[in-house]
Amino acid sequence: MAKEKKSPRPKAQTPKGFRDYFGPEVTERAEMLQIIAGVYHQYGFEALESAAVETVEALGKFLPDVDRPNEGVFAWQDEDDGWMALRYDLTAPLARVYAQHRNELPLPYRRYAMGPVWRNEKPGPGRYRQFYQCDADTVGAASVAADAEICAMLSDTLEKVGIPRGDYLIRVNNRKVLNGVLETMGLSDDAQRDAVLRTIDKFDKVGEAGVRELLGKGRLDASGAFIDGVGLAEEQIDLAVGFVTARRENDTKTLERLGELIGESDVGHEGIGELMEICDLVSSLGYDDDQIIVDPSVVRGLGYYTGPVYEAELTFEIFDEKGRKRQFGSVAGGGRYDDLVKRFTGQAVPATGVSIGVDRLLAALREKGRIGGAVQGPVVVTVMDRYRMADYQAMVADLRNAGLRAEVYLGNPKNFGNQLKYADKRGSPVAVIEGGDEKERGVVQIKDLILGAKLAADASLEEWKDHPSQYEVPRGDLVAKVREILDLHK
Amino acid sequence: MAKEKKSPRPKAQTPKGFRDYFGPEVTERAEMLQIIAGVYHQYGFEALESAAVETVEALGKFLPDVDRPNEGVFAWQDEDDGWMALRYDLTAPLARVYAQHRNELPLPYRRYAMGPVWRNEKPGPGRYRQFYQCDADTVGAASVAADAEICAMLSDTLEKVGIPRGDYLIRVNNRKVLNGVLETMGLSDDAQRDAVLRTIDKFDKVGEAGVRELLGKGRLDASGAFIDGVGLAEEQIDLAVGFVTARRENDTKTLERLGELIGESDVGHEGIGELMEICDLVSSLGYDDDQIIVDPSVVRGLGYYTGPVYEAELTFEIFDEKGRKRQFGSVAGGGRYDDLVKRFTGQAVPATGVSIGVDRLLAALREKGRIGGAVQGPVVVTVMDRYRMADYQAMVADLRNAGLRAEVYLGNPKNFGNQLKYADKRGSPVAVIEGGDEKERGVVQIKDLILGAKLAADASLEEWKDHPSQYEVPRGDLVAKVREILDLHK
Known part of the structure; x- marks a missing residue:
């Protein structure tokens, strides 16, 4: 005891921003990822699993400029290897892997990866510092057929995991068209272009009027603070807003409208050509415009996209935390990024890929009732006589050999009530109950706990009598009777 | 270009001791773990996934005594949270999780966990700093029925993943018996006891004579260096060696022999009683002594075991790197540790569990030819005319809709030879080939690449003529013909 006082007990606490996942939280995610991997595999994608740890140098974006790396990643200095860090996404490792193994890998290289990533950010409600990503990318394919394929695969994936057609929409856009519009607007300054991009990306949040203000003179936000505007002229704003709202009743009309907006811009026309090609390809793959459409409002924040960008949105409505109806929103997104591998090799390698927000997709499946129903626990064989553990073990062996999930109560068997409480918690x-008397008579008692709970909750005395929830059967009929009860509650 | 010169290109390299896993390496492991999870689930174990990151305080063993934590873990100092580290096994996190959530968790709590762990150690051949573990533990069950259950489950697991009965043996021992022997030997000093334990754990390596020398005056090792001995007397050495070699032709006789060795030791007799109980329980669960046996040579290094210890050994022979025949050896092990949770709560909580060496078990399955055969790639639809990509995409859609794995070649289609090389690499x-001429005639060419390779390797001209490896079929018969060829090669 004196010893223990010297070093105080450690706190049993996950570090801030991390959490534990229990039972179905783990298995439901694993099952969903397995279905996704099946679709990816059918499309010819190969699994890749890189380590959680990379050199900070290879991760790149977060290179240390002072003593230790900037915010954003968890990093440490290794004695031999310099700074190392936990990966913050699955794309940076892919670029490193491709550069490292490019001589052995097929070209193009289609790969998928799923696993945790880490962000050294302030945690918030529902925002963790470790979370799952699930990516599919094609490296080394310049053709937009690669982008079309990923959109098709994303559509298949959503339907396979349980989001039915009509409940999602894959919206495709092209950065080149946006660049064409910016060109026509007369904007060539990178900082100003980025500001426009960031602003129109807020369209869903602040609406057309808000975006107009933010592109112009500025705007009072909800909190009363004044947000400086980008300072564009009215005609420039018209063009930008025209772009974001260019979606029409079908892809042909949307593409026509985009043609009007980009004027003479070569890159813009190239972008429209690519979108047309994608439309052709996905329709030849059998997808319709209730599955994949062109939507210029998809901007996607990340600077590194260079061509097609795409986003999967769930269109069914949910109630948000304030009780307001809103669309579920985005669960996956990606696009073409042609420069990631260049950092390592000096050669530009075209690439395109998508990342699924695993937790959001799981939440959506829960919302749709596809997962997360009541999970049935194992059959519990109770222990009436601790010296007859072998008898009880033989029962669970019989049940398991029949394919049923079963366990013996392994706590202190003294208090039988605790055993039933345990079964309830599980x-x-x-x-299953077998006391000395039952043993002698060669029978077991089988308690239907589901019916029992129901009766306890709302049965009249008559019903209670008519529906016994406990049965005495010969030991030899144990498996058959348990199975019968389980089938009844299926 | 000038810009790039300023910051030299990062090296595309995994950090030392880490590696990438490709394709089947990932999926074969995932499939094996899924089978294991299925067995664990049937036994009533629940999945648990804790984060990769723990506070150094919670991990315990590696608490920092100076500025930064000792060797062994990857650790870093968080701005708010103090020292954090990557978990080095799955048992330390279980202790923390159980202490943190004990009020909500059932008692006993059966859980399984699978995932990577990290060790900050010098990497070596086949020795990585990130590797998978797969654990099952029962927390809160004092009864050795919990140990027996885990041995039974381990036996089921091995058979389910593909190690047939007869190729493995689960060997059970009990630390209490060992303690009884030490008592009878007259050893009470902890350091001396540990030295004996470490020495007899080397029995497999140095044999009886070696162990005798090491327990006595010492021994010249293979390199010529002299290893100091523990300095025991001859009768003490007899007892220790007697213990390790106490295995007899069946459990009853082994237990009798142990009884002779431990003399009057209470703890020793308690240990023998527990082993008897385990024998009874596993045989009532239907296991025979070609599956689970008592073997006193199982010591298991870790100091924290307090009762039964067990190990799964694969008994079939392989050739080691020097071409010598040897038994495959251990793939899983564990035992009872009653004090892990106490660090956090002050209360001792009995626990027992097993850890499977995922990579070793995978290697064993490869050895047995259960996994790792030639993996069939996807059907490749080649691109003869880049402007007819839609036609080719429609073909892969047909193949995929029929459940086949298929992809379009997405590289530069100019050089047709490259496309066939790609198909080969995949x-x-x-x-599948459809040029302009085929398109006009409504047919496709289907190349059987497996037969083609076989013919190219060893066919005579006659055989070559008799077995064409390329077929022309109507476009409408594409799927049927491809399936026919795939079935042929099953």
């Missing part, structure tokens, strides 16, 4: 559908 | 069984 969500057990059935408890 | 391990494709079939390539």
Whole structure:
């Protein structure tokens, strides 16, 4: 005891921003990822698993400029290897892997990866510092057929995991068209272009009027603070807003409208050509415009996209935390980025890929009732006589050999009430009881815990009598009777 | 260009001791873990996934005594949270999780966990700083029924993943018996006891004579260096060696022999009683002594075991790197540790569990030919006319809708030879070709690449003529013909 006082007990706490996942939270995610991997595999994508740890140098974006790397990643200095860090996404490792192994890998290289990534950011509600990503990318394919393929695959993926057609929409845009519009607006300054990009990306949040103000003189936000505007002229704003709102009733009309907006811009026309090609390809793959459409309002913040960008949005409505109806929103997004590998090799390698927000997609499936229903626990064989553990173990062996999930109560068997409480906590559908008397008579008691709970909750005395929730059967009929009860509650 | 010269290109390199896993290496492991999870689930174990990151305080063993934590873990100092580290196993996080959530968790709590762990150690051949573990533990069960259950589950697991009965043996021992022997030997000093433990753990390596020398005066090792001995007397050495070699032709006789060795030791007799109980339980669960046996040579290094210890050994022979025949050896091990949770709560909580060496078990399955055979790649639809990409995409859509794995070649289609080289690199069984002429006539060419490779390797001209490896079929028969070829090569 004196010893223990010297070093105080450690706190049993996850570090801030991290959490534990229990039971179905783990298995539901694993099952969803497995379905996704199946779709990716069918499309010819190969699995890749890189380590959680990369050199800071290879991760790049967060290179240390002082003593230790900037915010954003978890990093440490290794004695031999310099600064190392936990990966913050699956794309940076892909660029490193491709550059490192390019001589052995097929070209083009289609790969998928799924696993945790880490961000050294302030945690917030529902915002963790470790979370799952699930990516598919094609490296080394310049053709927009690669982008079309990923959109098609994304559509298949959503339907396979349980988001039915009609409940999602894959919206495709092209950075080149946006660049064409910016050109026509007369903007060549990179900082100003970025400001426009960031602003129109807020369209969903602040609406057309808000975007107009932010592109112009500025705007009072909800909190009363004044946000400086980009300072564009009215005609420039018209063009930018025209772009974001260019979606029409079908892709042909949307593309026509985009043609009007970009004027003489070569890059803009190239972008429209690519979008047309994508439309052709996905329709030849059998997808319709209730699955994949052109939508110029998809901007996607990241600076590194160079061509097509795409986003999967769930269109069904949910109630937000304030009880207001809103669309579920985006669950996946990606696009073409042609310069990531260049950092390592000096050669530009075209690439395009998508990342699925694993937690958001899981939340959507829960919302749709596809997962997250009541999970049935194991059959619990109770222990009436601790010296007959072998008998009880033989029962669970019989149940398991019949393919059923079953366990013996392994706590202190003294208090039988505790055993039934345990079965309740485990969500057990059935408890098996064999006391000395039953043993002598060669029978077991089988308690239907689901029916029992129902009766306890709302049965009249008559019903209670008519529906016994406990059965005595010969030991030899144990498996058959348990199975019968389980089938009843399926 | 000038810009690039300023910051030299980063090296595309995994940090030392880490590696990338490609394609089947990833999926074979995932499939094996999924089978294991299925067995664990049937036994009533629940999944748990804790974060990769823990506070150094919670990990315990590696608490920093100077400025930064000792060797062994990857650790860094967080601005708010103090020292954090990557988990080095799955048991330390379980202790923390159980202490943190004990009020919500069932008691006993059966959980399994699988995932990577990290060790900051010098990497070596086949020795990585990130690797997978797969654990199952029962927390809060004092009864050795929990240990027996884990041995049974381990046996099921091995058979389910593809190690047939007869090729493995689960060997059970009990630290209490060992303590009884030490008592009878008259050893009470902890350091001396540990030295004996470490020495007899080397039995497999140095044999009986070696262990005798090491327990006595010492021994010249293979390199010529002299290893100091523990300095025991001859009768003490007899007892220790007697213990390690106490295994007899069946469990009853082994237990009898142990009884002779431990003399009057209470703890020793308690240990023998527990081993008897385990024997009873596993045989009532239906396991025989070609699956689970008592073997006193199982010591297991870790100091924290307090009761039963167990190890799964694969008994079939392989050739080691020097071409010598040897048994495959251990793939899993564990035991009872009753004090881990106490660090956090002050209360001792009994626990027992097993850890499977995921990579070793995968290697064993490869050895047995259960996994790792030639992996068939996707059907590759080649591109003869880049402006007819839609036609080719429609073909892969047809193939995929029929459940086949298929992809369009997305590289530069100019050089047709490159497309066939690509198909070869991908391990494709079939390539599909549709040039302008075929398109006009409504047919496609289907190349059987497996037969083609076989013919190219060893066919006579006659055989070559008799077995064409390329077929022309109507476009409408594409799927049927591809399937026919795939079925042929199954």
